[in-house]
Amino acid sequence: xxxxxxxxxxxxxxxxxxxxxxxxxxxxxxxxxxxxxxxxxxxxxxxxxxxxxxxxxxxxxxxxxxxxxxxxxxxxxxxxxxxxxxxxxxxxxxxxxxxxxxxxxxxxxxxx
Numbered sequence: 001x002x003x004x005x006x007x008x009x010x011x012x013x014x015x016x017x018x019x020x021x022x023x024x025x026x027x028x029x030x031x032x033x034x035x036x037x038x039x040x041x042x043x044x045x046x047x048x049x050x051x052x053x054x055x056x057x058x059x060x061x062x063x064x065x066x067x068x069x070x071x072x073x074x075x076x077x078x079x080x081x082x083x084x085x086x087x088x089x090x091x092x093x094x095x096x097x098x099x100x101x102x103x104x105x106x107x108x109x110x111x112x
Contacts (some may be wrong), residue, residue: 001026001087002024002025002026002027002099002100002101003021003024003025003026003101004022004024004096004097004098004099004101004102004103004104005022005023005103005104006020006021006022006094006095006103006104006105006106007020007021007022007023007042007106008021008098008106009094009106009107009108010107010108011109011110011111012083012086012108012109012110013038013086013110013111013112014087014088014110014111014112015077015086016086017082017083017084017085017086017109018083018086018108019034019080019081019082019083020036020080020081020083020094020098020106020108021078021079021080022034022036022078022079022080022081022097022101023074023077023078024078024079024096024098024104025077026099027099027100027101029072029074029077029098029099030053030054030074030077031053031104032053032098032099033050033051033052033053033097033098033107034050034051034053034062034072034079034097035047035048035050035051035072035096035097035098036050036070036079036081036094036095036096036097037046037094037097038090038092038093038094038095038108039092039095040091040092040093041092041095042090045095046063048060048061048063048064048068048081048094049061049064049068049070049080050079051070051071054074055071055072057063057073058060058070060073061084063089064090065086066084067084067086068081068082068083068084069081069082069084070082072085073106079096079098081094081096085106086108086110087110088110088111089109089110090108090110091109091111092107092108093105093106093107093108094106094107094108099106
């Protein structure tokens with residue numbers, strides 16, 4: 001079955017960096033566009049970034065543009081989100097999506 005497993009979350013200081021990974025299985029990863037989204041407690045789901053199936057194009061929410069970078073390795077069936085210049089407001093659960101499925105989420109906490 002389709003499975004998406006995020007990893008790489010954790011604690012970072014404001015201005016710091018983290019990289020999320022999303023390992024995909026159960027579908028032809030290289031045929032699907034993939035996305036990252038996040039949801040803070042009590043708030044709606046916020047789309048963060050997307051990438052074409054071949055990695056040829058990427059998209060970002062205004063809130064993360066210039067700070068976050070999405071990429072993928074189709075040989076490894078893995079999606080990435082490099083997060084730089086982290087802010088307190090980036091603190092939340094991050095989900096990868098694609099192949100008509102969602103991961104379980106990875107917690108990112110930005111705090112001094």
